[in-house]
Amino acid sequence: MIPIIDLAAQYRELKTEMDAAIARVFESSQFVLGKETAALEEEFAAYCNVPHAIGVNSGTSALHLALLAAGVGPGHEVITVPFTFFATAATVGYVGATPVYVDIDPATFNMDVSQIEAAITEKTRAIMPVHLYGLPADMRPILDIARRHNLIVIEDVAQAVGAEYQGQPAGSIGDIGCFSFYPTKNLGAAGEGGMVTTSNPEYARTIRSLRSWGEERRYYAVLKGYNYRLQGIQAAILRVKLSRLDAWTKTRCALAAEYDRLLKNADVVCPSTLPGARHVYCLYTIRAAHRDALQRDLELAGIQTAVHYPTPIHLMPAYADERYKAGDFPAAEACAQTVLSLPLHAHMSYEQVAEVSDRVLQLAGKKSHETVLTGR
Numbered sequence: 505m506i507p508i509i510d511l512a513a514q515y516r517e518l519k520t521e522m523d524a525a526i527a528r529v530f531e532s533s534q535f536v537l538g539k540e541t542a543a544l545e546e547e548f549a550a551y552c553n554v555p556h557a558i559g560v561n562s563g564t565s566a567l568h569l570a571l572l573a574a575g576v577g578p579g580h581e582v583i584t585v586p587f588t589f590f591a592t593a594a595t596v597g598y599v600g601a602t603p604v605y606v607d608i609d610p611a612t613f614n615m616d617v618s619q620i621e622a623a624i625t626e627k628t629r630a631i632m633p634v635h636l637y638g639l640p641a642d643m644r645p646i647l648d649i650a651r652r653h654n655l656i657v658i659e660d661v662a663q664a665v666g667a668e669y670q671g672q673p674a675g676s677i678g679d680i681g682c683f684s685f686y687p688t689k690n691l692g693a694a695g696e697g698g699m700v701t702t703s704n705p706e707y708a709r710t711i712r713s714l715r716s717w718g719e720e721r722r723y724y725a726v727l728k729g730y731n732y733r734l735q736g737i738q739a740a741i742l743r744v745k746l747s748r749l750d751a752w753t754k755t756r757c758a759l760a761a762e763y764d765r766l767l768k769n770a771d772v773v774c775p776s777t778l779p780g781a782r783h784v785y786c787l788y789t790i791r792a793a794h795r796d797a798l799q800r801d802l803e804l805a806g807i808q809t810a811v812h813y814p815t816p817i818h819l820m821p822a823y824a825d826e827r828y829k830a831g832d833f834p835a836a837e838a839c840a841q842t843v844l845s846l847p848l849h850a851h852m853s854y855e856q857v858a859e860v861s862d863r864v865l866q867l868a869g870k871k872s873h874e875t876v877l878t879g880r
């Protein structure tokens with residue numbers, strides 16, 4: 505079986521350091537926040553080239569607190585995409601605001617920036633681009649539009665730690681960046697975790713307070729806050745992994761380039777990147793016309809794949825909204841039918857990439873003139 509990800513291999517590489525890091529936390533007994541979290545925040549802020557990083561207990565909490573700090577609340581609208589993980593849209597709902605969707609560009613799977621201005625109303629407060637699969641959204645036009653309309657930009661960087669856009673780290677480009685350390689992410693905890701980054705000291709102060717009951721000092725709340733604190737053990741583990749992140753990203757990019765090369769003639773569309781962007785391939789996601797059959801056949805051949813994501817948010821019962829119906833976001837809906845994430849992780853071999861590619865070529869066939877899907 506070729507797994508889509510191999511977290512045990514990652515642990516084997518780091519076992520000595522990870523075990524020592526966990527022991528450090530037991531010795532200090534600082535299980536919640538504590539000095540490991542403070543140290544991770546400092547190292548992560550430096551990594552993202554921002555003055556402030558605040559550790560939280562998930563990417564979802566990061567998005568929730570970012571929206572609160574930005575003053576987004578009932579009656580406001582937030583422009584985002586329907587082709588994403590639930591949390592992007594769900595957290596807009598947590599603060600009582602309404603997500604307003606724009607379609608994606610099927611070549612990059614990210615927000616189609618040409619559709620943003622038409623979605624702006626007097627209620628719009630923020631734009632929340634998602635850097636899906638590890639590729640930054642086209643941030644320059646997003647920032648231009650946001651500045652012109654006085655909107656806050658919250659980057660959903662859950663899948664894109666280490667990515668860059670025109671030389672700037674993802675998470676440092678908009679007003680606030682929100683990261684997830686879910687175990688399958690490029691920088692994954694041994695459980696849940698997240699981080700908020702910002703250059704705005706006011707946002708940083710509010711988020712720091714809100715993540716721990718809105719405390720200004722011990723047992724004295726000035727804001728109605730949450731229990732969204734990062735655990736010391738997670739921070740200690742993340743510090744070890746952060747020291748390897750750039751090396752792992754390099755390997756991911758090299759393996760992705762190998763997939764691109766080997767799948768050039770297969771009847772699938774390989775992921776594109778954006779000029780001036782560094783894609784970090786949290787996922788290597790192709791498009792295939794007969795996706796479900798391909799996925800089934802690959803599974804029979806011992807190759808694990810996944811679909812991120814089979815249903816756009818506006819078509820899920822939980823997030824149904826009378827303003828939206830099937831057909832409203834054709835690119836998102838088409839991608840939901842055709843995307844397939846292939847195995848890719850930093851501990852994978854070139855032989856495994858070759859084996860997966862051979863199977864895809866065999867099962868999807870070669871490109872022909874009748875190919876329906878086109879890359880760009």
Ligand SMILES: Cc1ncc(COP(=O)(O)O)c(C=O)c1O
Nearest residue numbers: 562563564589591662684685686
């Ligand atoms: C795009 C995106 N946003 C937000 C999240 C939420 O992060 P978490 O699972 O850490 O709460 C995820 C995690 O899967 C994600 O992929």
